[in-house]
Amino acid sequence: xxxxxxxxxxxxxxxxxxxxxxxxxxxxxxxxxxxxxxxxxxxxxxxxxxxxxxxxxxxxxxxxxxxxxxxxxxxxxxxxxxxxxxxxxxxxxx
Numbered sequence: 001x002x003x004x005x006x007x008x009x010x011x012x013x014x015x016x017x018x019x020x021x022x023x024x025x026x027x028x029x030x031x032x033x034x035x036x037x038x039x040x041x042x043x044x045x046x047x048x049x050x051x052x053x054x055x056x057x058x059x060x061x062x063x064x065x066x067x068x069x070x071x072x073x074x075x076x077x078x079x080x081x082x083x084x085x086x087x088x089x090x091x092x093x094x
Contacts, residue, residue: 016052
């Protein structure tokens with residue numbers, strides 16, 4: 001896709017193998033990559049680099065989520081339990 005002249009150029013992607021500082025940072029960067037790709041703001045080479053970076057970020061996020069799930073399973077005795085939401089004390093008043 002040709003880039004429109006009035007459309008700002010997207011930031012070049014980071015090193016595809018540079019780990020983000022946190023899950024939230026990875027998710028934010030992944031959202032920015034998707035937006036730039038959907039908007040057609042990237043050249044062909046930048047699109048390929050962004051795809052590689054996005055794939056790395058996706059794997060990073062999946063790994064973080066799996067690690068947290070394993071920790072929750074250990075804390076709950078190997079069985080995931082649904083969260084119980086306790087009603088507020090004020091809700092019990094009539």
